Amino acid sequence: MTSVNSHISSTSVPETADPTGLHRVLDDRVVLPQAAERLDTRRELWPDEVRVRVERLNLDAASFRQLEGKHDHDGDAVRAEVLDIVATRGKMQNPETGSGGMLVGTVEAVGEESPLGLEVGDRVATLVSLSLTPLVIEDGLAGWDGKSEQVPCDGYAVLFGRSIAAVIPDDLDPALSLAVMDVCGAPALTARVVAERAARERGDLVVAVVGGAGKSGSLSLAAAKRAGATRTIGVVPHEREAELLLDAAIADEVVVADARDPIALRDAVSAAGGPAHVTVVCVDVPGCEGGAVLATADGGTVIFFSMATSFSAAALGAEGLAADVTMLVGNGYVPGHAAYALDLLRSSPGVRRLFEGRL
Template sequence: MMETVATRGKQHNPVTGSGGMLLGRVAQIAPLADGKVARVHEGLSVGDRVATLVSLSLTPLRLDGITAVRAESAQLDVSGQAVLFESGSLVKLPHDMPERLALAVLDVAGAAPQVARLVKPEMTSVLVLGGGGKSGILCAAEARRKLGPSTGARRVIAVESYPRYADELRALGICDAVLGIDARDPVAMRRAVLEANDGREVDVTFSCVNVPDTEMAAVMATRDRGIVYFFAMSTSFTKAALGAEGVSKDVDLMIGNGYAEDHAAHTLAMMHEFPAIRALFETRYG
C-alpha cells in the first residue's frame, strides 16, 4: 500500500481498482474562491473527526507510515494526510458509535439506499449475492424491510459461500433462505435459487460479492424485465452485458453507485433500527 500511494498518489488498488475510505481529523478547511465554505464542509471545524464517503482511489493521499494492520476487519491504522475536494462527500463521525464500526458501515453506505429505491411493493423476491458481508447484510436487511415480513410468497434469498458468515446471516433472521453456493457456478446457483423460490426467478438481484466471475449467476437467477444491480467493484461489465445477451436474458443491468443522497444518514440509522446487525458488526469490525 505504501508503494501504491507513493506511485499513484492515492490508494488505487491495482488488483480490484477500488480504494476504500478513511477516518481522519480535519487539519484545515480552505475557503472557496469567493471566500465561502463549500456546502459539504459546512458545520465542520478544525479537529473534527470525519469519515470520507468517496473512494480513496479518487483521493490524493500521502502516507507517512502504517502503524497497525487489522486483517480480520480489513482496516489499517496509518499516519498521513489526505485532500478532500468540494465535490467529495464526508460526514462527521457520530458520537454514539465506535469509530471502527462507523468505518465499516460507512464504507458500504451506498448499498442499502439503492435497495430502498429499487425494491418495489409489487415485487415478491430479492436475491443478494455475497449476503454475509457488510454490504450484503445491509442489502438483505433493507430488502426485508421493503418486502415486509416473510409470508412464504415474499422472500429475501441470500447466497454466502463462507460458512461462518452464512451461519451469522441465518442467525439474524432477515432472510428466508441462505444458500451456501459458490456464485461462480451459475447453473448450480440458479437451480438452488429456483428451489428456494418455488421455481421462480427473482425480481431483483444485488451482487455484493468480492470475487470475479459471478456475473452470470446474477443474470441467470433474475426474471426477464427484472433488475441486476452490481454493487461489487470486482464486476466485469463486459461479462455481464455479453453474458445476458448470450443467454437471451432481458434484464436491466445497473452499475453500482457508492453515492446516494443522504446515504450516510440512512445507513447509520440502520445500526439503531437493526440492533442485531449492529452487534454483529461490532464483533467483526468494532
C-alpha cells in the same frame, strides 16, 4: 516514500481550483483524479479544499483480497505494497483492481470557499474513494500488520469541492461507523430499486442478495425488507457464513451456493422461492455475473456492487442468455446514504452483530 511525495508536490501550482480535483492531477493528459496516474499531495489548500488528519484507512474488499492473494497472506509484503502505491501515485488506488477504499480522520484545515460544511475538529469519514483522494502516509503504517482491511494510519488527505464526507456519530465506535459508511451506497440503492418496484407492482417481490452475510450484503437484506420485499434470500458461499446469517435473522431464506457457478446459483435461488425480481451482487470475487443474471426473473433487475465485476461479462452474458433484465452499476452514492445505512445498523440487532463480529 517521503522523497517521492515531496517530488510529487514540487510541481507548479495551478491558478484556479476545479471542484472535481482536476488541479491536483499531475498526468500529461487531462483526466479526472480517479483515472490519474499521479496526484499532487501538497499540504497547502486551494480555497474550496479540506485537509483531514487521517486516523484509519478502510481498504476496498476487492483490493485487499487481491493484495493478500498476490503476497500469499504475507502482511509485511502487503503493507510495503500499500506504502509504495500511495507514495508513487499520491493516492491509494490498487493498480490491479482500480479501487481504493475510504478513511476516517479529523478535519485540520478548511478552505474559505469549501462547500462541504465541515469545521476544523470534525471527526469524519470520507464517502469518496481513496482512489481519487490525495493522500500522504507519515507513519509508515507502523500500527498495521497488513492482515486486515482496516488500517491504522497517521497522515493527511485532501478533499475537493465535490468530495463527500460525513461527521462520525457519537453513539457508535469509529471503526464500526467506518465499516458501515464504506458500503453505505449498497443498501440505499437497494432500497430505492425495491421501493420503486413495490410501488408500481402488486404481488410477491423476491430479493436475492449474493454475499448476504457480508457488510454490504447484510445491510442490503435489511434495506430490501424495509423497502417492501415480501421474501428475501441471502446467498452465502459456505456453512459458516450460513450460520452467521441465520443467527442474524435478516433473511427469510439462507442458501449456500458458489456464486461463480451459474447453475448452482440459479438453482439455489429458485429452490428458495426465486427467481428473484431484484438480485443484488455484493461479493468481492470475479465470475459471478452469469449466475446473477440466471437467478433473476425476466423483467427483473440486477444490481452489481462488487468492484470485481466484469461489466462486459455481465452485458454479453445477459445477451447470450436472452435475459430481459435491467443491470445497474452501484456507484456508491445515493443522497442520504450514510444516514440511512447507520439507521439500518441501529435498528437491526442482527446486522450489528454481523458487523461487530467482522471487526
